Amino acid sequence: MQEPEFKETQSKETTIPEINTQTGNLTKLQPPMQSQEQWLKYGQQISGFLGTLPDYVGKFFGQYQQPIVSIGLVVTAVVTVKVLLAVLDALNDVPLVAPTFELIGIGYSVWFVYRYLLKASSRQELSGEINTLKSQVVGKHTPKS
Numbered sequence: 001m002q003e004p005e006f007k008e009t010q011s012k013e014t015t016i017p018e019i020n021t022q023t024g025n026l027t028k029l030q031p032p033m034q035s036q037e038q039w040l041k042y043g044q045q046i047s048g049f050l051g052t053l054p055d056y057v058g059k060f061f062g063q064y065q066q067p068i069v070s071i072g073l074v075v076t077a078v079v080t081v082k083v084l085l086a087v088l089d090a091l092n093d094v095p096l097v098a099p100t101f102e103l104i105g106i107g108y109s110v111w112f113v114y115r116y117l118l119k120a121s122s123r124q125e126l127s128g129e130i131n132t133l134k135s136q137v138v139g140k141h142t143p144k145s
Contacts, residue, residue, distance in 0.1 A: 116126040
């Protein structure tokens, strides 16, 4: 029984390298010029965009400067609090540091109550200091009560 003969045909438009039968070397087909033109067009578009990018960023920052700064401050505050808590947690693991911090806190609380909260005159002094601090932070003068 004879098997059917199978012939493989190749079209001339393939991008597969062909073997030159005379020299035995591979010859590569050149890519079409259209794709190079497309890459040049894309490159020009990208370079145009990158050329105008500083102007876009400057206008955006100028328009939204206050919200960007506010968001930056909030993010900075959150990161600072997390780092501070991590440092305190690390210090808390060291023996005798946690009880020392507790004694310092108790001592400061006792001093604060004795200094500012026991007498009416010292409470008025504390109220005045708080109002002064508020006016410095807010930036306007608040009437003293």
